[in-house]
Amino acid sequence: MDKQRRKFLKIAGASVVAGLGVPVIMKLSGEPAHAAGGNAAAAKDTLTKEASKAVRLGMVIDMRIFTDKPELLDDAISSCINAHNVPQFPDKKNEIKWLWKAPFKNVFPYHSSSYASKKIGKVDFAVLCNHCDEPPCVRACPTQATFRAESNGIIAMDMHRCIGCRFCMAACPYGARSFNYQDPRPYITKYNNEFPTRMKGVVEKCNFCAERLALGQEPACVEACQGTGAIIFGDLNDPGSELRAVLDKEFTIQRKPTLGTKPSVFYIV
Amino acid sequence: MIEKTLKGKPAYWIWLAFLGMFMAIGAACYIRQYNIGLSLTGMSRDVSWGLYISQFTFLVGGAAGGVMLLLPYYIHNFKEFGRITILGEFMAIAAIIMCLMFIMADLGQPMRALNVLLYPSPQSILFYDAIVLNAYLYINILCGWVILTAERKQVKPPKWIYFFIYLSIPLAISIHTVTAMLYCGLGGRHFWLTAIIAPRFLASAFAAGPALIIIACLILKRVAGFDAGRKAMNKLVTIIIYAAILNMFFVGLELFVGYYSNIPGHKHAFEYLFFGLEHNGHVYNNLVPFMWGFVVLGFGAIAVLLTPAARKNDLVLGLGCGALFLAFWLDKGIGFVLAGFVPTPMYDVVEYIPTANEIGITIGIWATGLFVVTVLYKIAIGVEHEVEKC
Numbered sequence: 001m002d003k004q005r006r007k008f009l010k011i012a013g014a015s016v017v018a019g020l021g022v023p024v025i026m027k028l029s030g031e032p033a034h035a036a037g038g039n040a041a042a043a044k045d046t047l048t049k050e051a052s053k054a055v056r057l058g059m060v061i062d063m064r065i066f067t068d069k070p071e072l073l074d075d076a077i078s079s080c081i082n083a084h085n086v087p088q089f090p091d092k093k094n095e096i097k098w099l100w101k102a103p104f105k106n107v108f109p110y111h112s113s114s115y116a117s118k119k120i121g122k123v124d125f126a127v128l129c130n131h132c133d134e135p136p137c138v139r140a141c142p143t144q145a146t147f148r149a150e151s152n153g154i155i156a157m158d159m160h161r162c163i164g165c166r167f168c169m170a171a172c173p174y175g176a177r178s179f180n181y182q183d184p185r186p187y188i189t190k191y192n193n194e195f196p197t198r199m200k201g202v203v204e205k206c207n208f209c210a211e212r213l214a215l216g217q218e219p220a221c222v223e224a225c226q227g228t229g230a231i232i233f234g235d236l237n238d239p240g241s242e243l244r245a246v247l248d249k250e251f252t253i254q255r256k257p258t259l260g261t262k263p264s265v266f267y268i269v
Numbered sequence: 270m271i272e273k274t275l276k277g278k279p280a281y282w283i284w285l286a287f288l289g290m291f292m293a294i295g296a297a298c299y300i301r302q303y304n305i306g307l308s309l310t311g312m313s314r315d316v317s318w319g320l321y322i323s324q325f326t327f328l329v330g331g332a333a334g335g336v337m338l339l340l341p342y343y344i345h346n347f348k349e350f351g352r353i354t355i356l357g358e359f360m361a362i363a364a365i366i367m368c369l370m371f372i373m374a375d376l377g378q379p380m381r382a383l384n385v386l387l388y389p390s391p392q393s394i395l396f397y398d399a400i401v402l403n404a405y406l407y408i409n410i411l412c413g414w415v416i417l418t419a420e421r422k423q424v425k426p427p428k429w430i431y432f433f434i435y436l437s438i439p440l441a442i443s444i445h446t447v448t449a450m451l452y453c454g455l456g457g458r459h460f461w462l463t464a465i466i467a468p469r470f471l472a473s474a475f476a477a478g479p480a481l482i483i484i485a486c487l488i489l490k491r492v493a494g495f496d497a498g499r500k501a502m503n504k505l506v507t508i509i510i511y512a513a514i515l516n517m518f519f520v521g522l523e524l525f526v527g528y529y530s531n532i533p534g535h536k537h538a539f540e541y542l543f544f545g546l547e548h549n550g551h552v553y554n555n556l557v558p559f560m561w562g563f564v565v566l567g568f569g570a571i572a573v574l575l576t577p578a579a580r581k582n583d584l585v586l587g588l589g590c591g592a593l594f595l596a597f598w599l600d601k602g603i604g605f606v607l608a609g610f611v612p613t614p615m616y617d618v619v620e621y622i623p624t625a626n627e628i629g630i631t632i633g634i635w636a637t638g639l640f641v642v643t644v645l646y647k648i649a650i651g652v653e654h655e656v657e658k659c
Contacts, residue, residue: 143384143390
């Protein structure tokens with residue numbers, strides 16, 4: 001099922017350009033994933049030349065599967081926490097969140113939830129950075145410490161450049177960003193030596209596991225849900241990708257689409 | 270001219286020592302915050318800006334307000350402002366210094382502040398804010414110093430300085446406009462996402478700034494024997510009243526849009542500010558007393574300033590201006606920034622209460638601003654007296 005995806009991830013990983021020496025901001029190169037297909041309809045489908053060439057990583061979260069297996073989301077969250085040394089603060093004030101869960105009414109506040117089915121009210125939705133195609137956080141950042149990797153569309157962070165002004169946090173309409181109000185290191189439960197820890201005074205968030213993609217691996221949350229189809233990850237600009245096949249087949253929604261941020265994370269409710 | 274700051278009556282030194290005490294407390298609090306982190310503040314993941322940024326926003330207005338002295342004097346040739354334009358410029362210098370200090374206090378990594386210049390990012394409004402604020406600071410230092418030097422020497426200011434004086438007028442408008450754009454360009458925050466933020470900021474600045482100048486003039490009249498003149502004061506009162514009414518009018522327009530359209534996103538923040546916002550069975554209303562304080566003091570001050578007594582009696586004038594300054598501080602220095610975070614992007618309500626350490630730093634920076642303004646006014650008044658003696 002995910003042969004094609006693996007292939008893409010390997011190609012992408014093999015051609016990694018060493019970024020700024022920080023694993024957090026590694027880039028994937030932009031392979032023209034479907035250029036060889038010669039599919040006229042697909043070429044028409046993409047709006048601009050650039051869009052047809054660049055990779056834009058995205059994700060579909062199938063809530064039907066998470067509804068049936070709520071423990072799956074817990075696994076995904078803990079694998080994310082372990083992969084990225086995400087500190088676990090006891091208080092809500094200082095908390096750092098990359099991938100977390102919240103009810104429908106909080107995740108989709110502009111969608112009506114009056115007379116919503118009881119099922120929807122009880123389910124916890126997976127929430128993470130949307131890796132928007134038009135990211136307001138990148139626009140707000142005064143130092144380009146947060147930026148859109150042109151090669152794959154990941155909204156990445158350079159934690160060594162971030163001055164901690166928190167303008168990106170005010171700009172993000174999804175509450176996806178966290179600030180290290182104090183040294184996070186004492187609150188890391190299990191150290192992963194493969195990923196850098198952060199210092200106080202910088203902002204962080206989900207990075208779509210850019211560091212794992214660079215090694216040809218899937219994002220940690222995707223791997224945790226392997227075989228279930230709960231999270232489908234791939235290139236939104238590749239009409240032949242599994243991700244696009246799912247998007248073609250199912251009705252999906254994005255968070256706050258009216259803001260024009262073009263989120264790359266889609267939900268099947 | 271700096272030597273003028275070194276000679277003064279005991280009251281001058283006591284006042285400076287008094288401010289110095291708060292500055293020292295602020296510095297100690299800041300060292301704690303620098304070492305431990307911003308977790309010492311009341312800010313959180315959900316309310317990521319607090320007292321520092323709200324004071325910054327208000328004080329940009331204090332700096333821009335000085336232009337209400339320059340404009341009538343240099344453009345409309347209103348001679349009575351000749352003696353007090355320097356007070357406006359020096360107030361602007363102190364206000365901008367406070368603004369920059371509040372920004373530094375708010376940064377998670379203050380040692381990296383220069384990254385804003387090292388990696389210029391023209392798509393970020395903060396980049397432009399850094400440019401206009403610094404430009405306005407240096408232009409005011411330049412203009413203030415050159416004009417005061419000329420006055421001391423009893424000569425006309427050099428012609429070239431007029432270029433910078435005229436430049437400082439649009440620059441004053443720009444600092445507050447750009448500061449408004451920090452907020453009104455953020456798509457996810459309903460309360461800030463409105464084109465009226467910049468006009469509203471300017472209106473409140475053009476009322477609160479001159480109100481502070483009047484208070485300063487009244488104090489200087491008592492303690493330093495400096496009389497700005499009734500005619501100048503009355504003109505300032507007229508300016509303040511118009512600007513204050515405009516600000517109240519703009520607030521009213523905002524309320525109309527929210528409540529008449531009945532769009533929840535437009536109403537939430539106003540509900541939170543004025544009546545308390547109910548969410549999951551809990552009513553969140555921390556800011557309600559502050560905002561009604563703003564309404565009562567604001568309209569009260571306008572009414573007081575409209576009375577003939579305000580044009581004759583120093584006490585009435587001072588009370589009116591003080592109430593107005595306080596009202597607009599409650600509105601912009603407290604309500605405006607904090608309400609923008611309600612509700613959060615995840616439709617939750619999280620309230621913010623500043624910590625003692627945070628308040629210590631805030632008071633320390635205000636004390637620094639008053640210290641700077643005291644010293645600068647001492648120089649200006651010293652030169653004034655020196656010229657009178659000649």
